[in-house]
Amino acid sequence: MSKLNEGFVRVTINNETYFREIGVDDVLGERRAEDEFNNMILDAVYSDIIEEEYMVNLQIVNTIIQKMPNVFDDQILQNFYNYAARMDGEE
Template sequence: MSIFDKRYVTVTINQETYFREVGMDDELGVRMAEDEFNNMILDAVYNEIIEEEFMVNFQQVNTIIQTIPNVLDRQILQNFYNYAVRVDGVE
């Protein structure tokens, strides 16, 4: 069952907001802090909408580019690398 198929209630105690899952027969589940609830929702949303995850080590990519023996090929890849870094806003 998806988290989006469940129901929750908000409980405020001493100006602190908590969430509780509404279970079978309207029984309330364990109290969750607001940040715990928000993280749970974010994780569920990410799992639903993110198709792939890519991890790039820019330092490693740059090191590999520097090892390319052909100067022209190295310059083409270096230009593309510089462009990608600039467009992505990574320094």
């Protein structure tokens, strides 16, 4: 169950904000600092909307490309590397 289905209260005391989950019979849960709460919400959103995750190390890909003996395979991988670098914001 997503944390987004839970209720929370925001409390600010002396300019310090924290959050507490509203539990059964309106019992408040542990205190969560604002950054911890934001990370928890972000993780919940990610887990609800991200279907797949890919991790690519472009340095390793580039090393593999440079060691390819076949020119045609090298070009295919080089195109992939260029595409991935553009998607990552690197040129």
